[in-house]
Amino acid sequence: MRLRDLIDWPRSLLPEDPTRPLSISLANGTEREGRARDQLLRLLDLYNLRRWQFTNRVRIEQGVIAHSHPVLTVNTLHPDDDSLALSTYLHEQLHWFTWRRYRKARRALGDLRSRYPDPPIAFPEGAGDKGSSYLHYLVCYLEYWSMIEVVGPEEARRVMEARFESHYTEIYRTVLRDFEEIGEIVSRYDLLP
Secondary structure (H helix, E strand, O other): OOHHHHOOOOHHHOOOOOOOOOEEEEOOOOHHHHHHHHHHHHHHHHOOOHHHOOOOEEEEOOOOOOEOOOOEEEOOOOOOOHHHHHHHHHHHHHHHHHHHOHHHHHHHHHHHHHHOOOOOOOOOOOOOOHHHHHHHHHHHHHHHHHHHHHHOHHHHHHHHHHHOOOOOHHHHHHHHHOHHHHHHHHHHOOOOO
């Protein structure tokens, strides 16, 4: 989903207070969804993630691609890798973060367009269209930065390198390669959670 697609969303879709306790629902009530819920609850107990909570509604759905809107939805792909599951959760929360800071994010995306005039578009290298790819430079950077804060640099790097084999592959490679340069853009627009 592109950032500009979210501008006109009704405010009623947003929780009034994203710092409320999470409401976690299972889409189909499968065993895998239940295990993913238990994993997420364990991670929430293990790490203080309030800093990265920008919506309090979370759905777990087996067989879908994780997505942020209209309800943050994670999948069941990483039952044996807490860090990959955590990274997915943070990634989707960070979409909400950038959406809530639309004006700042839009300016940062302008700088990213100047720096990367030909982003990867097609899956799995890119995010499907130019706008989504630019947004994912920002979200994937914030995901990596957040993972460094939560699990440390070595584990965060392992997770980002694992993404080279799944989705947004060139975007994640660029984020790792140009971490400092993208970080300057993020800092310029005060886009760290």
